[in-house]
């Protein structure tokens with residue numbers, strides 16, 4: 001059981017019908033991943049299983065070959081339009097994994113997540129140019145792209161998302177201009 005929004009009984013996935021559709025789609029794929037990965041045979045789901053289920057759910061929503069091909073031609077807003085069944089979070093998280101890049105999430109002006117793929121290291125807290133862009137993005141209430149100068153120049157993309165769910169979210173993608181693996 002993953003909580004009240006979704007759970008699995010045997011091979012039946014139970015979902016809250018009132019969920020925001022991209023969230024419901026995500027939970028469906030996440031629970032389906034648990035079934036496909038045969039996690040139900042164990043009594044408890046551990047954090048490693050949750051990571052596996054998240055990774056497979058992302059691939060179910062954004063098929064790898066197609067999404068990688070699209071990433072070569074489309075910017076993030078166009079990807080969100082094409083894959084409209086997936087939330088901004090799922091798309092930016094996948095983008096960050098593939099590039100690699102760092103994804104920072106703010107909900108109502110507070111940081112709620114900062115993710116770096118395994119082959120990229122980043123400071124746990126956003127740098128001054130990142131926090132400045134997040135502030136600017138909240139103020140402008142629209143997407144803003146910016147480049148920083150400095151030893152390692154950064155490409156920053158901030159996305160303002162207000163899905164009318166009572167949360168104003170800013171998703172920030174931070175990419176070093178020179179990739180270091």
Ligand SMILES: [Zn+2]
Nearest residue numbers: 002030050053
């Ligand atoms: Zn789960």
